[in-house]
Amino acid sequence: MDTTSIKAFGTEAADAALGEMGIQRRKVTDKDVEIDILYCGVCHSDLHFARNDWGFSVYPVVPGHEIVGKVKSVGEGVNKYKAGDIVAVGCLVDSCRSCSNCNNDLEQYCPEWVGTYGGHDKHLDLPTYGGYSESIVVDEHFVLSVPENLDLAGVAPVLCAGITTWSPLRHWNVGKDSKVAVVGLGGLGHMAIKLADALGAHVTLFSRSKNKIQDAKDLGADAVVISTNEDEMAAVQGQFDVIIDTVPYVHDVNPYIGTLNTNGTLVLVGYLGPLDPMLNTVPMIMGRKKVAGSLIGGIAETQELLDFCGKHNITSNIEVINIQDINTAYERMLKSDVHYRFVIDMASLKS
Numbered sequence: 001m002d003t004t005s006i007k008a009f010g011t012e013a014a015d016a017a018l019g020e021m022g023i024q025r026r027k028v029t030d031k032d033v034e035i036d037i038l039y040c041g042v043c044h045s046d047l048h049f050a051r052n053d054w055g056f057s058v059y060p061v062v063p064g065h066e067i068v069g070k071v072k073s074v075g076e077g078v079n080k081y082k083a084g085d086i087v088a089v090g091c092l093v094d095s096c097r098s099c100s101n102c103n104n105d106l107e108q109y110c111p112e113w114v115g116t117y118g119g120h121d122k123h124l125d126l127p128t129y130g131g132y133s134e135s136i137v138v139d140e141h142f143v144l145s146v147p148e149n150l151d152l153a154g155v156a157p158v159l160c161a162g163i164t165t166w167s168p169l170r171h172w173n174v175g176k177d178s179k180v181a182v183v184g185l186g187g188l189g190h191m192a193i194k195l196a197d198a199l200g201a202h203v204t205l206f207s208r209s210k211n212k213i214q215d216a217k218d219l220g221a222d223a224v225v226i227s228t229n230e231d232e233m234a235a236v237q238g239q240f241d242v243i244i245d246t247v248p249y250v251h252d253v254n255p256y257i258g259t260l261n262t263n264g265t266l267v268l269v270g271y272l273g274p275l276d277p278m279l280n281t282v283p284m285i286m287g288r289k290k291v292a293g294s295l296i297g298g299i300a301e302t303q304e305l306l307d308f309c310g311k312h313n314i315t316s317n318i319e320v321i322n323i324q325d326i327n328t329a330y331e332r333m334l335k336s337d338v339h340y341r342f343v344i345d346m347a348s349l350k351s
């Protein structure tokens with residue numbers, strides 16, 4: 001199949017800095033949409049994947065799965081989009097389209113789902129490369145519409161940070177009578193606060209950082225608990241219906257389980273791997289409490305979220321950077337110094 005060479009920013013190895021490189025994209029096929037990328041959010045998963053934290057990265061890695069852009073061209077069979085439309089692409093660019101998960105709008109749980117980067121482009125027999133690039137070619141099913149009223153840079157993080165927190169909030173029926181807690185105030189955490197607040201819930205943030213208290217309240221949190229303070233933790237025992245835990249690295253989740261109410265659920269969305277220390281089942285058994293996980297969201301649910309954000313005028317709090325600043329941004333992300341999502345202005349790749 002024909003390919004097009006484009007400019008991208010990525011890395012050849014786990015211990016190498018990101019830099020400019022050339023990649024191949026497939027040419028537009030019947031159902032494809034070709035998108036010029038305007039903005040791309042920077043997710044902590046980009047850093048994990050660039051540095052092979054999870055052990056399954058395939059190099060070269062071009063990260064980026066919070067993509068907003070303008071349609072450049074479409075295949076003959078495309079009827080949802082036309083050249084000039086403002087569209088978005090999140091973490092998924094393909095799936096089998098026929099398994100029970102795909103049939104239930106849960107493409108993210110399809111055994112054959114294809115990630116926007118680090119996946120396998122079936123058309124090309126090549127790895128997929130993400131949004132730190134000039135353009136991307138995606139099947140129309142995996143392309144989303146962006147509400148016209150939203151700032152284009154600010155909406156980019158909705159495509160991952162937003163949907164990853166929205167999906168569990170919706171699955172566990174969060175609404176105006178719910179008490180929700182969020183662990184960690186970074187990209188996912190700040191979207192979780194905004195979305196849970198917009199759903200009408202009472203929202204508490206668990207953070208290690210006293211200097212994020214005012215920001216959390218400005219984002220919509222009703223309360224902040226400093227997770228390293230035993231008295232503050234003791235004061236919120238048995239309170240929460242749902243906790244969204246966004247911490248990226250191994251950490252002790254047991255202290256949070258005590259803060260769930262009977263039937264409450266702790267949803268892990270951040271850390272991927274075995275827990276250490278292990279789970280203590282006592283508080284779980286004594287209160288029918290659950291520990292769960294959740295992966296991004298399906299395409300229909302992501303469109304539902306974009307439309308909700310349009311209706312409620314919700315975007316991410318962002319710091320716009322040039323692509324040449326990405327390595328510094330990663331170092332700041334490691335220090336939890338993100339307020340609260342970096343978004344790359346992809347015009348900088350042309351300079």
Ligand code: NAP
Nearest residue numbers: 044045164184185186187188207208248269270295296336
């Ligand atoms: P982020 O912006 O770096 O935020 C993470 C926050 O967690 C930090 O701001 C910090 O908040 C807290 N934190 C960081 N290190 C910690 C540690 N060692 N112990 C306790 N707290 C810590 O990251 P993000 O982009 O939100 O991503 C969070 C995680 O979610 C990443 O691991 C990412 O790969 C994962 N993720 C999962 C999915 C999914 O589908 N499940 C989707 C996207 C991302 P405080 O300063 O407030 O404590």
Ligand code: ZN
Nearest residue numbers: 043045160161
């Ligand atoms: Zn992400």
Ligand code: ZN
Nearest residue numbers: 096099102110
């Ligand atoms: Zn499937």
